[in-house]
Amino acid sequence: MANQIDSSIERLTQLADSDGVFYVLALHSFVEARLRAEISEVGTIADFVQLLQASADLLKKRGARADWLTVLSRMAQEHVLVEELRRGFRVLDPEEVVAATHNFLSFCRLQGIDSPALKGLRQKLHAWRTHRAREERETELSRVQAEILAAQPNARALLTLTEQWTRDRNRLAEVDGEIERVSSQMARLRQAGGAAPDRPPPERLPELDRHLGRLRELRAPLVERLEGYHDLDRYVEHVRRFSLYTRTRMDYERTLLELTAEQQQAVDEIRGGSDFLIRGGAGTGKTIVLLHALKRLRQDASGELALTGRGRILLLTYTNTLVKYDRYVAEILRERETGDLILTADGFLQSRMGLLATRSRIDYGLIPRLAQRLNTTTFFSPAELAVEIEELIFGALITRQEYVEARIPRRGMRQPLSAGQREAVWQIRDRMVEEMEQDGIYSKNYSRRKLVEHLEAHPEDRRFRDIDVAFVDESQDLSAADLRALRLMSARGLIMAGDSGQSIYGVSSPYKRAGIDITGRSRILRESFRNTVPIQELADAYRRRGEGEEEGAGAVAFRDGPIPELYLAGTRDELARLLVRKASLFVDRLGYDPENLTVLAPTRTDIATIGDLLGHAGYRHADIRDDDFSFRETGTIRLSTLHSSKGLDFPVVLLYLPGLPSRGELDDRSSGILNRNLIYVAMTRAMDNLNVFMLEGAREGQSDAPLEDLVAVFRDYQRRHT
Numbered sequence: 062m063a064n065q066i067d068s069s070i071e072r073l074t075q076l077a078d079s080d081g082v083f084y085v086l087a088l089h090s091f092v093e094a095r096l097r098a099e100i101s102e103v104g105t106i107a108d109f110v111q112l113l114q115a116s117a118d119l120l121k122k123r124g125a126r127a128d129w130l131t132v133l134s135r136m137a138q139e140h141v142l143v144e145e146l147r148r149g150f151r152v153l154d155p156e157e158v159v160a161a162t163h164n165f166l167s168f169c170r171l172q173g174i175d176s177p178a179l180k181g182l183r184q185k186l187h188a189w190r191t192h193r194a195r196e197e198r199e200t201e202l203s204r205v206q207a208e209i210l211a212a213q214p215n216a217r218a219l220l221t222l223t224e225q226w227t228r229d230r231n232r233l234a235e236v237d238g239e240i241e242r243v244s245s246q247m248a249r250l251r252q253a254g255g256a257a258p259d260r261p262p263p264e265r266l267p268e269l270d271r272h273l274g275r276l277r278e279l280r281a282p283l284v285e286r287l288e289g290y291h292d293l294d295r296y297v298e299h300v301r302r303f304s305l306y307t308r309t310r311m312d313y314e315r316t317l318l319e320l321t322a323e324q325q326q327a328v329d330e331i332r333g334g335s336d337f338l339i340r341g342g343a344g345t346g347k348t349i350v351l352l353h354a355l356k357r358l359r360q361d362a363s364g365e366l367a368l369t370g371r372g373r374i375l376l377l378t379y380t381n382t383l384v385k386y387d388r389y390v391a392e393i394l395r396e397r398e399t400g401d402l403i404l405t406a407d408g409f410l411q412s413r414m415g416l417l418a419t420r421s422r423i424d425y426g427l428i429p430r431l432a433q434r435l436n437t438t439t440f441f442s443p444a445e446l447a448v449e450i451e452e453l454i455f456g457a458l459i460t461r462q463e464y465v466e467a468r469i470p471r472r473g474m475r476q477p478l479s480a481g482q483r484e485a486v487w488q489i490r491d492r493m494v495e496e497m498e499q500d501g502i503y504s505k506n507y508s509r510r511k512l513v514e515h516l517e518a519h520p521e522d523r524r525f526r527d528i529d530v531a532f533v534d535e536s537q538d539l540s541a542a543d544l545r546a547l548r549l550m551s552a553r554g555l556i557m558a559g560d561s562g563q564s565i566y567g568v569s570s571p572y573k574r575a576g577i578d579i580t581g582r583s584r585i586l587r588e589s590f591r592n593t594v595p596i597q598e599l600a601d602a603y604r605r606r607g608e609g610e611e612e613g614a615g616a617v618a619f620r621d622g623p624i625p626e627l628y629l630a631g632t633r634d635e636l637a638r639l640l641v642r643k644a645s646l647f648v649d650r651l652g653y654d655p656e657n658l659t660v661l662a663p664t665r666t667d668i669a670t671i672g673d674l675l676g677h678a679g680y681r682h683a684d685i686r687d688d689d690f691s692f693r694e695t696g697t698i699r700l701s702t703l704h705s706s707k708g709l710d711f712p713v714v715l716l717y718l719p720g721l722p723s724r725g726e727l728d729d730r731s732s733g734i735l736n737r738n739l740i741y742v743a744m745t746r747a748m749d750n751l752n753v754f755m756l757e758g759a760r761e762g763q764s765d766a767p768l769e770d771l772v773a774v775f776r777d778y779q780r781r782h783t
Contacts (some may be wrong), residue, residue, distance in 0.1 A: 066176055066178075083147075102119055113134075157305075160310060160313075162182055219293050220639055222290060223646050250269070301650075323584075324350050328350055334553045337556050339584055344710070346591075347559075348558060355556075359374055377404055377534070379405065381408075383534065383535065387403045406543055421502070421503060424503070438485055446489065449471075451506050458575075474728065475728045506542050513542060530555075534558050534708065536557035536559040536571070548577055588616065590619075592618050597617075603737070603740065603774045606770045626752045631756070636756060644658055644680065660715045661702070668700045682700055686702070706743060713749060733767055
């Protein structure tokens with residue numbers, strides 16, 4: 062048997078450099094033979110795609126690994142594509158041939174086939190280990206990509222056709238089913254009536270025959286209409302090709318579990334003993350670097366703990382969703398033990414506050430309520446006063462001398478203040494502190510300030526100094542008070558990852574105010590492995606168009622993919638329905654599993670609206686912020702607010718942008734920077750496909766500059782690449 066497998070694979074290797082279509086069909090013939098031999102239940106299924114689907118269903122019932130289902134699903138989509146190309150006498154791109162080889166090798170790995178003859182096929186994957194710029198690859202995929210771009214002006218019409226196509230397809234399936242039922246019934250009646258010429262036919266046969274004729278009359282225009290969806294079929298084929306290739310290459314890169322050269326260099330520079338910052342644009346792998354560096358520091362420290370008395374190593378991040386995601390990534394990296402060390406910075410600091418004041422509690426809505434009651438100013442609304450005190454004074458650890466006497470700049474705040482007005486604010490601040498201390502109920506940032514004051518006054522208190530090194534993800538969105546408290550608790554410094562261009566909560570860098578000096582102790586990552594080239598190019602163009610800092614911008618992507626698409630509509634309702642149509646196209650025609658789709662929207666109300674529409678269309682959905690949500694969950698389309706998507710990535714992003722959150726307490730420039738950063742973050746969550754849905758009013762020349770610029774960037778991108 063082994064000799065036969067070796068011989069078959071050697072024949073496949075000889076075909077590898079021949080016509081790509083026939084080579085891939087040969088790979089599939091090998092797979093078909095193996096499945097028929099291994100799974101007896103599928104032996105009678107003639108169609109290869111149906112055989113793959115049946116095999117996947119059986120393996121799922123037997124508890125097979127998810128890898129099996131992924132490989133068989135991709136091969137089924139691959140086979141449909143290759144057959145279409147064969148019938149049209151068209152060619153496969155060399156990159157698509159490599160993708161098919163990767164899927165075949167994955168099948169062999171899962172089957173336990175480790176033939177020496179596979180070495181020749183593995184060498185074909187070498188092209189993917191060498192990152193080449195897209196300009197170096199003048200290929201068939203470039204032509205396909207150009208046709209996708211050319212179809213974008215008609216994209217909305219194509220989505221409308223998708224609904225009609227779905228109705229026609231379902232109706233045709235019903236008619237075909239009824240034709241089959243009636244034909245079978247007529248055959249049984251004829252058999253029961255006998256074949257003798259002198260025996261009359263059963264009474265119902267003429268009636269059934271007329272019904273069959275009517276069904277065939279119904280069928281003819283349905284078939285004709287389905288054959289007439291040429292533009293839609295062509296568009297779907299092109300997007301399917303790119304999507305299949307892009308997903309396969311991403312799968313390949315993740316199975317390597319290898320760091321890029323620049324990521325490895327960053328890990329090597331992280332030793333502990335001093336603060337360090339990993340910077341880089343979206344998708345450059347900052348979190349991956351932290352996880353690898355954390356693993357190595359734990360290994361280095363494991364033999365020393367008993368001798369040195371070193372404390373714990375932790376990875377702290379911004380939200381509970383990010384904790385779940387980082388633990389999920391740690392499992393992918395086969396670092397399950399690391400997952401137990403990942404916490405939210407907020408939860409960790411709350412537990413520390415419990416050591417300081419055992420009967421205290423933190424109330425996140427406290428300062429807005431106090432501001433509503435204590436605001437005696439005529440120049441601040443309660444909301445503006447709350448932001449001034451909680452985010453600026455408490456969050457940035459500002460002293461009275463700095464605020465009132467030195468009149469420290471209040472970067473980003475809309476309302477300028479005189480010395481007298483600052484004094485009035487500080488007096489209200491003191492009244493808030495007095496009430497918090499009296500009740501033992503603290504705001505978030507004031508609790509951090511209390512921790513900092515205690516740690517600076519009592520450096521000998523070992524209850525708070527049991528941390529050796531703290532790794533901090535998304536550090537740019539923590540307050541200076543957060544970072545200062547963490548720094549004082551960490552014996553050998555903070556290892557941070559952040560990007561000011563992805564800051565969505567504050568416009569000032571927190572590091573200097575926290576007393577953290579990273580001069581000469583930072584590393585910039587510039588190679589993006591999350592996003593495709595088109596997504597990266599579009600996002601960087603949008604980032605450059607704004608007035609925010611460009612730290613990390615200009616990351617280089619190497620994985621090609623579909624062109625991002627923009628959809629415009631006149632109303633929110635129409636826009637939401639367009640989005641659901643596109644979701645349907647991804648799941649029903651492009652073969653994406655529902656969990657690969659994520660809808661990002663500005664508010665919880667928007668999320669609820671989209672969720673209701675998806676539910677009415679028959680799709681299960683889940684909010685990633687829910688406590689019981691797991692990133693291992695399958696079969697559901699994922700929903701998230703823009704803010705909650707930070708630090709995550711998804712194969713397909715449907716970005717719903719009918720408007721943006723209000724930031725009335727900030728000046729126009731700062732509000733614009735944060736909203737642009739928020740849009741940039743949302744765009745770069747997409748690994749394969751990015752689709753943006755906006756109201757038609759957000760055009761060039763309108764007042765909402767971040768949205769206006771996004772439309773303009775899309776237009777510029779289309780003009781440059783047409």
